[in-house]
Amino acid sequence: MGGPQQPSTTVEEYAHFDAAAEKALISSCIEADKAVIGVCLGAQLVGESLGAAWAPSPNTEIGSFPVTLTDAGRAHPFLAGFGESFHTGHWHNDMPGLTDDATVPATSAACPRQIVAYSRHVYGFQCHMEFTPDCVEALIEHDEKELAALADRPFVQQPDQLRANDHTEMNAKLMTFLDRLAADHTGR
Secondary structure, X not given: OOOOOOOOOOOOOOOOOOHHHHHHHHHHHHHOOOXXXXXXXXXXXXXXXXXXXXXXXXXXXXXXEXXXXXXXXXXXXXXXXXXXXXXXXXXXXXXXXXOOOOEEEEEOXXXXXXXXXXXXXXXXXXXXXXXXXXXXXXXXXXXXXXHHHXXXXXXXXXXXXXXXXXXXXXXXXXXXXXXXXXXHHXXX
């Protein structure tokens, strides 16, 4: 999941976050043929564990903005029926790296790597399709000063806008994606 850290953050900077241990765990799960989805910082760590360096996103993105499916996304069986574009939650400054085999099923106007498919069962979601009103409220409470400082940015919504966003459709799309991934992974 996400956090204020980056994959390069050290234990000295954040004692509760060990990027090397996180990447080792992710690598062991991938090697064991587990389905893996990293979200936000987790997406960057998945890419890093596969040898793909994270990068700063061209824009800070906080709020609900559309992602657009690429040709690869429109053809992806786990994203079938999602439409050309749909709104998702965002709260990031960075994006996952790309391996030689990775595809990008979804992009946005602010960030070219919203969903990265590293393999059939390994994904990085820079976007936050799991957001709920309670989650967003906690993020606002934690980052209220940062939001005010970023008020002039084109892809940053302020607290009233953030609270007004409806997450129902994206939550349903996430559940559909997860159900399809699980069924495919288990062969059911």
